[in-house]
Amino acid sequence: MPRNQRYDVRPPQAPPVPGPAPGARGTDRCPGGLRWAAALANADWHVTAPLLVSLAAALGTGVHTVTAALGAYALGHGLALPLWGRAADRYGPGRVLRTGLGLAALGSAACALCASGSGWLVLRAATGAAFAAVTPAVALYCHESGGTAPARQRRFADVLAVSAAAAVLAPLGAALLAHAASWRLVFLTLALLTAAAAARATALPSTPPPPGRPARPAGVRPPPSARPLLVLLVLLGLGAAEGAVLLALPALLVPALAAHGGGDGTGGTAVAMAYGAAVLAGGTLLRRSGIRWPPARLVAVGGLLGVAAALTGAARVTPAALTGVAVLLGLSWTLLHTTLQTWLPRLLPAHRRATAASLPATAGVLAGGLAVELAAPQLRAGRTAGVFLVAAALCALLTAAGAVLARRWTTRHVVPRVAVVPSATSVCAPSAGKVSGTGQTRKTRHGFVSSRVRIDRRTRGTPMSRRILVVLSEYGYWGEELIGPLETFDKAGYHVTFATPTGKRPVALPPSMDPDYIDPPLGRSVTTPEMAAKVKAVEASDRLDHPLDLSSWLPDRPYRSKPYFLRDWEAYNTRLEKVQEQIADRYDALLIVGGSGPIVDLANNWRVHDLILAFYALDRPIAAECYGVTCLAFARDQEDRQSIIRGKHVTGHCIEYDYLDGTGFVGTDFNMGPPPYPLEYILRDATAPGGAYHGNFGKTTSVIVDYPFITGRSTPDSYLTGQKTVEVLENGLRQWGFKAQPKD
Structure with missing residues (x-):
């Protein structure tokens, strides 16, 4: 039989789940390339502070000019953040990180050669804008590397700890290097290190693509976003409040001490070093401790530490007191910032996650700079207590708003926990x-x-949060069986990710795009000209490009004859657990599209079975159409070998609609004749006892809902299958389309 080896899609050796190997040390850490990039970005931000006098003398300008370059750097960084975020959503974190670091290396090299004050202002602003690419790239990697919210927070804490170490060590190293050689060597060194980081970024591990919004076919309008203005206000508001308190207040500690006669000497240095050390210690502790508090509690604890710090500063301004304030602010920043970065970007859909991460950062940087400018004259006037009391009030408001919003997000904006x-x-x-x-x-x-x-059924998602994983065959899907649910999901505002067994682009069966094709069992065409045009539009678009590769995501089951079967089986189950965590974090429902192709590469594909079993274990809706329903019958627990649809009511391609001849597939000229198995008989056996197959032969449509399964018989049921999937997700529909027989 030609190409019959395609029935066994398992490669000899299962590739690992993307990312670090499960159980390996450092699973919750960012790759070294990302941590290195974050450290360089923070080092470049802080490196000029000890060089102000040297820079002013070398550039032939005043200290105020080179000091203004600090503000120009922050302004360029803040304004560039949303641009880099949008680029990361569109092109991926790797490309954005390499581009940003490359430009930053050029900017640092140009700074080393600069000869004028005005040029210094422009170059520092441009370098800050280039380094801004690091923030959305790191955020997108942390969010799309899978795992639970605590795992994401540990990754953010890891980056924060490295950045804090860079902020502490960079000024010291810059001062020593400038004293020993020249300040120009400082920036030349930064340029070389940044260029090396850009080259290293090419080796960063890839992550499974997030469920994004692909290009839409012509004539299909994108659904309106759910309350986008409110989400935008939340992102900008919390970011601005965080920046005005937790970015501005540490910058005001040394000026406050100086206003009281203690800013010179070891006192100011101790305060500055204490903050960086606290952030470093807090980030390290958070990464290693595995704290699993809910977001609202983390925000509350971090905010209370900030309030306590501000009240301490208002009560007493001494080197010892402000050193304690710096420690409290560092710990507060660690908890608040990592928590907000963990859940705030999830207020927007996955295809805008980097943008969502960059918006609070932009607001924080700009608000922090503005707060410093407004507070500095008050400190010089001796109103230190008033500044700290205002900071305490703002921190209290930030804590209350953040805790309430985090709690509401946990219960309203996510799929069931x-x-x-x-x-x-x-x-x-x-x-x-x-x-x-x-x-x-x-x-x-x-x-x-x-x-x-x-x-936890107390949580219910919103249409904005729904994410659907759609599995298609690489040997041909029936066009309408994709278009029907897809248009329904688009109208509902859902976000669809496509997947195929080996990552190849799926292709529609040619008869499903031909309105003149006569279906033999029905003796008429089943494809209207309008539907044929829609299928061709999707095929001509890039919407189906680069689908998720199931063979590189899910592990393969080891042969029991292997010499180390027990270890292989343990590794297989460990990888499955990791994949299930990723599914729980990324997808709300599964759809398997029908056609003749699933006969070849979906029905007896163990990875597809494990994917279905993962959704089943998570109690997520599973929809299937036509011959895609076969996958549900064959998805079975390996202990009792019973189908997951045992005792359930389903529909599927009934025997009256099976071809007597002409069962073909895309990519081969093999004509199987009739299908290799009558799906109706398989479904009747798999659902017994207690369940039933409903063919509804002679009726126009046949869709059955018996939660968690939504099954559609054939092509005419495509739109109804999509509609019932939406009703299951939004209205809690559990049964529809059949009359259950009373049990004896």
Whole structure:
């Protein structure tokens, strides 16, 4: 049989889940290239402070001019952040990071050669704008590397700790290098290190693509965003409040001490060093401790530390007191900033996540600079207590608003929360995990389990947060069976990610784009000219380009004949657990599109089965059409080998609609004749006992909802399948399209 080897899509060796190997040390750390880039960006920001006098003398200008360059640097950095964020969403964090670091290296090299004060202002502003690319690139990697919210926060804390170390060490190193040689060598060194970081960024590991908004076919209007103005105000407001307090106040500690006669000598140095050391210690502790507090509690604790710091500064201005204030502010910044960066970008859809991360940063940088400019004259006038009391009030407002919004986000803007609870069961003993709220027990790790998944039904997502994973065959999908649900999801404002078994672009079956094709069982055309045009428009667009590669994301099951089967099986289950965490974090529902192609590369594909089982364990909706329903029948727990649709009601391609001849596939001239199996018979056997197959032969449509499954019989049911999936997600629909028989 030609190409029959394509029925077994498993490669000899399963590739690892993208990212660090599960269980490896440093799983929750950012790659070295990203940490290096973040350290350089922060070092460049702080390196000029000890060089002001040398710079003014060498450039033939006043100290006020080179001091103004600090503000120009911050302004350029802040204004460039949203531009880099938009670019990162469009082109990916790797390309943006390499471009930004390359431009920053050129800017630092030009600074080393600068000969005038005006040129220095322009070059520092441009270099700050270039280094701004690091923030959205790091944020996007931290969010799209998978894992739970605590894991993302540990990655942010890791970057924050490295950046704090750079902020402490860079001024010291710059002063020593300038004293030993020249200030120009400082910036030349930065240029060389930044160029090396740009080259190193090419080796950064890739992450699974986030569920983004691909290009839309002509004539399809994008759905309106859900309350975009409110989200924008939240992002900018919290960012501005954070910058006005936690960025401005540390910068005012030394001037406040100086206003009281203690800014010279070791006192000011101790205060400045204490803040950086506290951020470094806080970031390191947060990364290693694995704190799993909810966002609202983290914001509250961080905010209270900030309030306590500001009140301490208002009560007493001495080197010892302000050193304590610096420590409290450093810890407050660590908790608040990493927490806000962990959940704030998730207020916007995944295809705007880098933009969402850059907007609060922009507001924070600009608001912090403005706050310093407004507060500095008050400190010189001796109104130190008033400045700190205002900061305490602002920090209290930030804490209250952040905690309330974090709590509302946790309960309204996410899909049902998934908690992995340790079980008393041994990892090598077959056992079952209970899914609370469903009234049934499920195997969550397919035979060898050590955890159970608990679904919290108190949470309900919003249309803005819905993300659908759509699986298509590489051997041909039926056009309308994609267009129907896809248009429905687009109208609902959902965000769709496409996936195929090996990452190849899916292709529509030619008859599904031909209105003149006569379907043999029906004796008429099943494709209207309008539908044919829609399918061709999607095929001609880039919407289906670069689908998610299931073979590089999900692990393959090891052969039991392998000499180290036990270790391979443990590694397989560990990788599956990691993938399930990623699914819980990224997708709300699964759709398997039908056509003849699924017969070849989806129906008996173990990775597809494990993908379905992961959604099933998470209690997420699973929709399938036509011959895609076969995958549900074959998705089975490896302990009892029973289909997950046992006892359920489903529909699928009934035998009256099967071809007697002409079952073909894209990419091969092989004509199978009739399908290799009658799907109706498989579904009847798989659902028994307690469930049933409903063919509804003779009726125009046949769609069955028996949660978590939404099944559509064939092409005419495509739009209705999409509509029922939306109703399941939004209205809690659990059963539809059949009359359950009373149990004896």
